[in-house]
Amino acid sequence: MGLTSDKVLVLAVVLAVVLFLATVWLWPRLSRRGFRPVAGRVGLLLVTQLALFAAVGLGANRSFLFYGSWADLFGQEQQLGVVVDHAAGTKDVRVVGTQALDVPGGSRPSVGGQVQKVVVEGERSGIASPAYVYLPPEYFQARYAKRKFPATVVLTGYPGTAENLIKALDYPGKAYAQAREGRMQPMILVMLRPTVAPPRDTECVDVPGGPQTETFFAEDLPKAVSGMYRVGTKARNWGFMGNSTGGYCALKIALHHPDRFAAGAGLSAYYKAAEDVTTGDLFHGDEALRRRGDLLWSLDHxxxxxxxxxxTTSKKGEGNLKSTREFIRKVKSPAQVSSIILDSGGHNFNTWNREIAPGLVWMGERLSAN
Known part of the structure; x- marks a missing residue:
């Protein structure tokens, strides 16, 4: 049973309730003095507290998906165990699994589309990263066999998992629904996390002497995907979208690479590269590189x-309201800026779920298939 499954959560809750009732029932019998009664009371309290803690923790994780699997919880990187051949002629994108969407008729790709689990190998950066690619139903239909599709890179936050984009935020389901209802054109989504050199948070920076993360996202990823799928190679064919750290990366890559991405959407984004224990020394004393990581500075200079x-931000609950308004003010022609400002909403999945559908529609309006 998976970490996020309903069965595990229900089992944990039932166990906590049973242990609580057992504690109440057995407490009078253990009220005497002596080693054994005292040890019994301590043991009951301990296991009951642990069960309650586990139930609350599992419930919180079920809602926010801090960890997507048992392996993720215990620090194991299952996905990065996929072997990537580096022999000449090897494709930059390798499909290692597929899954259907939970929609009527979803077992057939031509009806429900398909999510492909892939490994992307960066030619210039040397980075290999797992990802998920959502292909809309039209991609598999005969009448669209020669048609290309726009694509959007979608990043989760740090230290999130790519599964969060499917399980908690349901990007494929939302893209499917918006296209089916005629609100947006069919679009390919390339979903992954910004942590391509785990466990380090590289903030989508080309670290001097370290991971070339910006090169991977700005150059290697679109080139590899365009070589594997029916996606164009022009800026108008590509968008970038993400939440939190992924939102910062989306805005940063779109801002610094307008020749490769026509649009960037940052949900609850911040506007300056973080520098803390999770990032390490990103800039190695290079002040020009540090300033480049400040998007507000970049807009001015x-x-x-x-x-x-x-x-996107909210008037109550988000910490980026002031800087978001400053970003909006600093964007000048020929660039354009739009915003979603909620009355209230925290830095969490519930807030992002309210913004993704309109964000995808906005993105679809700014990209072209050819």
Whole structure:
């Protein structure tokens, strides 16, 4: 049974309730003095507290998906165990699994689309990362056999897992529904986490002497995906979207690479690269590189392309309201900026679930299939 399964949560709750009732029932019998009664009371209290803690923890994880699996909880990297051949002629994207969408008729790709689990190998960066690729139903239909599709890179936050984008935020389901209802054109989603050099948070920076994360996302990833799937190679064919750290990365990559991405959407994004114990020394004393990681500074001092940006925040509950408004103010023509500002909403999955569908529609309006 998986860490996020309903069965595990129900079992934990039932166990906690049973132990609580057992404690109440047995307490009078253990009220005497002596080693054994005292040890019994301590043991009952301990196991009951542990059961309650486990039930609460599992419930919280079920809601917010801090960890996607038992292996993730205990620090094991299952996905990175996929072997990638480096022999000449090997494709940059390798499919290692597929799954259907939970929609009517979803077992057939031409009806429900398909999510492919892949490994992407960066030619220039040397980074290999697991990802999920959502292909809409139209991709498998005969009448679209020669058609290309727009694509959007979607990143979760740090230290999230790519599974969060499917299980907790349901990007594929939302994209399917919006296209089916005619609100957006069919679009390919390339879903992964920004942590391509785990456990380090590289903030989508090309670290001097370290992981070349920006190169991977800005150059290697779109090139590899376009070589594997029917996606164009022009900026108008590509968008970038994410939440939290992924939102910062989306805005950063779109801002600094307008020749590769036409649009960037940052949900609950921040606007300056974090520098803490999880990132290590990202810039190695290079002040120019540090300033480049400050998006507000870049808007003032860099040359803007005709990129479209979407930023989101809330008047109550988010810590990025002031900086988001400053970002909006600093975006100048030929770039464009749009926003979603909720009355209230915290930095969590519930808030992002309210923003993803309109964000995907916005993205679809700014990308072209050809």
């Amino acid at each position: 860099g040359q803007l392309g005709s990129t479209s940006f979407l930023v």
